[in-house]
Amino acid sequence: MKECSYCGNQAPSFTKEHIIPSGLIEMYPDQDVTFNTTTTQSRMYKDNQGQSIKDVCANCNNNLLGKLDAYGVRLIRQYFLEKYNEDSIINMEYDYHLLQRWLLKIIYNSIRSSGIESDWFNDEIQYIISDEIQDRFPPVSIFGGIHVDMTAFGEDKALLTSPLSSYQPLYVLHSPSILINGIQFNRKRGRSITHDKMKIRRADHVVTIRFASAMFLVVLWNKDTFPSAIEKFNSEFEADYPYVLIKQNQNNVVLQRAIDSVSCLKPGIIQSKKAMIEADEDIRMTLSGRSISETQQEWNQSWSQEDQQKGRVLIDNLLFPDNKSVQKNMKNCSEKEQMSKNIKN
Numbered sequence: 075m076k077e078c079s080y081c082g083n084q085a086p087s088f089t090k091e092h093i094i095p096s097g098l099i100e101m102y103p104d105q106d107v108t109f110n111t112t113t114t115q116s117r118m119y120k121d122n123q124g125q126s127i128k129d130v131c132a133n134c135n136n137n138l139l140g141k142l143d144a145y146g147v148r149l150i151r152q153y154f155l156e157k158y159n160e161d162s163i164i165n166m167e168y169d170y171h172l173l174q175r176w177l178l179k180i181i182y183n184s185i186r187s188s189g190i191e192s193d194w195f196n197d198e199i200q201y202i203i204s205d206e207i208q209d210r211f212p213p214v215s216i217f218g219g220i221h222v223d224m225t226a227f228g229e230d231k232a233l234l235t236s237p238l239s240s241y242q243p244l245y246v247l248h249s250p251s252i253l254i255n256g257i258q259f260n261r262k263r264g265r266s267i268t269h270d271k272m273k274i275r276r277a278d279h280v281v282t283i284r285f286a287s288a289m290f291l292v293v294l295w296n297k298d299t300f301p302s303a304i305e306k307f308n309s310e311f312e313a314d315y316p317y318v319l320i321k322q323n324q325n326n327v328v329l330q331r332a333i334d335s336v337s338c339l340k341p342g343i344i345q346s347k348k349a350m351i352e353a354d355e356d357i358r359m360t361l362s363g364r365s366i367s368e369t370q371q372e373w374n375q376s377w378s379q380e381d382q383q384k385g386r387v388l389i390d391n392l393l394f395p396d397n398k399s400v401q402k403n404m405k406n407c408s409e410k411e412q413m414s415k416n417i418k419n
Contacts (some may be wrong), residue, residue, distance in 0.1 A: 078131035080138065080203050091130040091139065093183045094244050098285055099148035101155070102243050111370045112242045138203040139179055145169070146176040146285075154288040158222050159367065160354075166218070166401060167220045170322050174214060175202050177292055178199040181281050184246045194294055213295035215308050217317035219332025221287045224353075225371040226361060229338055231382065241288055242341060250291075250342050252315075256349025257336045258356055276303065282344065289319050289332045291344065314346050384411075 075084040092099070130139070179202050182195050198212050230241045252272040253260075260267050274280060277296040277336045295304055312319050316332045334353035337343045345353065361369055375388050387407045390400045 076129065078134055078259070079129045079182075080134040080199055081131060083131060085131045088128050088134040089130055089132050090126045090128050091135050091183055093125040093127065093180065093187055093246060093251070094285075094392060095143040095147055095180075097143060098189055098244055099151060101286065125187055127183055127213070129186065131250045134203060138205075141205070142172065142176040142179050144201075145172045146180075148284050149173070150288055150354060154162070154220075154286040156287060157222050158331070160222050160224065160285055160331055161221065162331065164220060165326060166329055167326045168320065169325065170320070171208070173212070173320065177216065177283065177290060178202050178212070178214070180246060181279065181292060181294070182281065183308060184248070185279070188248070190248065192279065194297075211322055213297060213299055213301075215293040215295070215304060215311075216234070216320040217291040217293075218320050218327060218331050219271075219289040219291075219313075221284055221289050221333050222331045222338075223370070224335040224338045224357065226335075226357070226366060226369045228370045231373065231377070242284065245284050245341055247282045247284075247341055249280055250344050252280075252344045253349060254346060256345045256352060257340075257343065259349060265294050267345045284341065314348075315344065316347055316350060317344075338355060 075086060076088070077084055101405050104372065123220065132244055137149060149166075149168065150359075153164055158164075178195075178198065182199075182202065185192050185195070201208060203209070252269060252274075254272055255270050257267065260270055276296045276299045277293050278296050279292075281292045281294075283290040283292065292316070293307075308319050316330060318327055318329055320327050332344075334345055334350040335357040336353050337345055357366065384407055387400075387403045389396075391404045394400045
């Protein structure tokens, strides 16, 4: 018999543990595309179940880990279901132990599901599943921010405007590209962003997580990293980037916008504060002085809900041509369109 990936106990069968908690997936029933992203590849599945892994015993899943998901989902519901604007701020109250244990559980599940090898969690699993107050904190930096839709037309319609784009209100992404100067800076100078990526020395894993309007950037440090080095990075990163450090010795934090028009459509990109300023200036010039909220409203008025649904079916057919439910929707859409033409004729 195999051993549970958390408690280590053997069991004749194991339960399905979601990477993204099912309580969050249920908030977005229309987002029925599951993304499996690793450091080397990204795959998509057409379903509404969410990515999962089946190596957790029932006790750990339902009792020990279930408490963490209950806390995390409650936190998202309380602060991050609203669609914020570019000037919004949130004063978020939190329990650091619960928040860190929840995020570590999600990352640990994602690492195993994606086939990423890591020994970092070997001596941290007990911390994740234990409800006892602990004096020892794993070497982790957690930064938070607000996701704001900075597109001219609304990010939920990105999939309709380009098959290569996709609206992802829920994701766990490994090894994001943290840019120093930013996309626009390098593009205007004909440079590749390869040499603009920040290299975080002594980081075992860097993961960015989006849950609704919540953005988390989590750095798992090598176990032999000096606390002073971590503190130095935290201070410098918070000064240069729009993410705010969520501190161990506090229970509330003021979060701000961490997304611009570039990173909104490229989840793997994190831009510095100065890069965000340039991106904001570019989008304002593109919109000829109109605000983002104005153009998004115009887009909603010009494209009916029926048109949006039809566009989604067409794009799904391009992305998932072998999926039976997609083919059924495509057939229904074609029949409905033909019927409409017959009526007009």
